[in-house]
Amino acid sequence: MNKKVITSLLGIIPLLFVGYYLFQNVSGNTDLMLTYLEETDELTNEYLLLGQQEFEIESEEELETFTSEVLIPALESLIAKSDEYGKTIEKEELIEVHSMQSAALVKHLEAERAWLAGEEDQADMFYEESDRLYTEYEEALNKLAKKWGVEIEWEDGEDQ
Numbered sequence: 001m002n003k004k005v006i007t008s009l010l011g012i013i014p015l016l017f018v019g020y021y022l023f024q025n026v027s028g029n030t031d032l033m034l035t036y037l038e039e040t041d042e043l044t045n046e047y048l049l050l051g052q053q054e055f056e057i058e059s060e061e062e063l064e065t066f067t068s069e070v071l072i073p074a075l076e077s078l079i080a081k082s083d084e085y086g087k088t089i090e091k092e093e094l095i096e097v098h099s100m101q102s103a104a105l106v107k108h109l110e111a112e113r114a115w116l117a118g119e120e121d122q123a124d125m126f127y128e129e130s131d132r133l134y135t136e137y138e139e140a141l142n143k144l145a146k147k148w149g150v151e152i153e154w155e156d157g158e159d160q
Contacts, residue, residue: 019064020022036094037145037152040101043082047105050074067112075109104133107152 015091050071082102089095111126139153145152 033145033148033150072112079105100137104130
């Protein structure tokens with residue numbers, strides 16, 4: 001290739017990236033992702049707060065009481081809110097990503113119920129599955145956000 005062709009190609013590549021992100025913005029995907037992040041922020045914060053509260057409990061008895069009286073009902077509520085919110089999403093790609101969050105919450109709930117029932121091996125399996133699903137949700141959300149022209153700035157749990 002000659003230098004003129006290479007220079008022309010190098011000039012076109014940035015235009016393609018700009019055009020792609022402009023298309024995402026015009027198609028509404030960028031706004032949809034920003035809205036999704038804003039509207040699901042409360043769910044995420046509630047979930048993280050539960051984990052923080054659980055972590056601060058020192059005795060087994062307090063933990064059992066917290067799990068049965070606070071954590072399980074709160075997880076049930078979060079799952080219901082997540083499922084309801086999922087029904088409002090119109091883009092299939094975002095529905096698939098959002099369903100991963102709901103699945104992670106369901107596995108966490110199953111883990112807590114198993115732990116209360118004294119089924120520790122089963123509980124451990126559900127905790128691991130919940131963690132794996134939530135990590136996959138965050139990765140898929142990040143990937144879709146980038147595809148739709150949005151950069152997610154993740155915060156440490158300690159910052160909240």
